[in-house]
Amino acid sequence: MVPTVAQTPTRPQTERIVTPEGVPDLTGCFPHARVIEPDKRAPAGHATLCDPTFFAGCGYMTPEEAGLLYRIAQASPKGWWLEIGTHTGWSLAHVIAAGRDAVGLDPEYAQVSHNQTRSPDAFLKRATENLQRVSETVAGSGRFKLLGVTSTEFFADATLRPFEGRPAGVIIDGDHGDPHPVADALGTIATLDPPVIILHDAMIHAVQRGAFALQRRGYFTRTYRTAQLLVVAWKDPAWTPPAHVPEAGFDWKNWMMTRRLSYVPWDWPVKDNAEGYSRWDRLVNSVKLTIRSGKFRRPKGA
Numbered sequence: 001m002v003p004t005v006a007q008t009p010t011r012p013q014t015e016r017i018v019t020p021e022g023v024p025d026l027t028g029c030f031p032h033a034r035v036i037e038p039d040k041r042a043p044a045g046h047a048t049l050c051d052p053t054f055f056a057g058c059g060y061m062t063p064e065e066a067g068l069l070y071r072i073a074q075a076s077p078k079g080w081w082l083e084i085g086t087h088t089g090w091s092l093a094h095v096i097a098a099g100r101d102a103v104g105l106d107p108e109y110a111q112v113s114h115n116q117t118r119s120p121d122a123f124l125k126r127a128t129e130n131l132q133r134v135s136e137t138v139a140g141s142g143r144f145k146l147l148g149v150t151s152t153e154f155f156a157d158a159t160l161r162p163f164e165g166r167p168a169g170v171i172i173d174g175d176h177g178d179p180h181p182v183a184d185a186l187g188t189i190a191t192l193d194p195p196v197i198i199l200h201d202a203m204i205h206a207v208q209r210g211a212f213a214l215q216r217r218g219y220f221t222r223t224y225r226t227a228q229l230l231v232v233a234w235k236d237p238a239w240t241p242p243a244h245v246p247e248a249g250f251d252w253k254n255w256m257m258t259r260r261l262s263y264v265p266w267d268w269p270v271k272d273n274a275e276g277y278s279r280w281d282r283l284v285n286s287v288k289l290t291i292r293s294g295k296f297r298r299p300k301g302a
């Protein structure tokens with residue numbers, strides 16, 4: 001049985017978080033995780049965990065987002081998964097718990113960066129131990145491999161791929177500044193060509209540009225209205241990503257405006273933008289389906 005937060009004596013009750021229904025509770029496998037300070041009053045499923053030892057401003061996917069990741073990985077076509085930006089392993093844990101083999105990249109497993117104060121060895125050890133706990137407690141977990149390389153280095157060297165065959169999916173959650181999300185999206189398509197790609201933190205404009213790059217190259221997209229906006233992109237018109245109902249009555253605008261000001265420009269009406277972006281997804285998807293189904297044809301001679 002996977003231990004829960006409540007069973008972890010070192011974690012105060014105020015840091016209790018809620019795992020979505022049908023998703024294994026992996027919090028007990030992350031005994032060093034704590035809720036990030038500004039998220040203390042967030043609804044339980046939207047709180048962001050971090051590992052204070054390796055925090056450096058970098059939080060995990062929320063429990064709701066990690067739950068979506070678990071369900072997307074389960075529903076994805078056969079194959080292994082890649083994560084760009086694995087940190088201490090929380091999001092990758094949900095992929096291996098879904099029974100998928102997965103490789104996680106983080107350059108800070110190999111080198112000290114400007115904002116990481118601890119040693120790369122300690123960082124890699126922490127991620128490895130967290131993921132080992134998941135392997136030991138969740139029956140049927142996939143294998144995992146962690147690499148201290150950047151996404152660019154991984155794209156350039158096919159010998160770094162630890163698993164056979166094509167990947168089923170890629171999670172882009174590494175460097176969130178321009179031009180990296182777009183470069184990661186394009187590098188993923190050019191070298192791995194997976195049927196499913198996930199972008200985390202689409203409230204950041206540079207990440208939205210990554211999603212647009214995928215749309216322009218024929219991927220369908222859905223933006224989940226979660227605390228940090230999760231985008232799933234896929235190629236097969238017959239594949240449907242898992243359903244999701246955003247929490248009713250939750251003040252998304254207030255949440256995002258008060259919590260992520262460093263990312264969100266003042267003039268960006270976040271709530272409307274998040275909704276409008278989803279409408280944009282639907283519009284782009286419907287045009288693509290129309291074209292693919294042959295209903296839209298170029299007039300003869302045009």
Ligand SMILES: C[S@@+](CC[C@H](N)C(=O)[O-])C[C@H]1O[C@@H](n2cnc3c(N)ncnc32)[C@H](O)[C@@H]1O
Binds near residue numbers: 089090108150
């Ligand atoms: C937001 S954290 C990822 C959190 C993690 N996905 C989770 O939910 O637990 C981003 C991580 O990406 C890593 N990173 C930064 N640039 C990268 C790159 N070019 N390739 C791979 N990882 C990168 C950082 O070192 C950092 O640990």
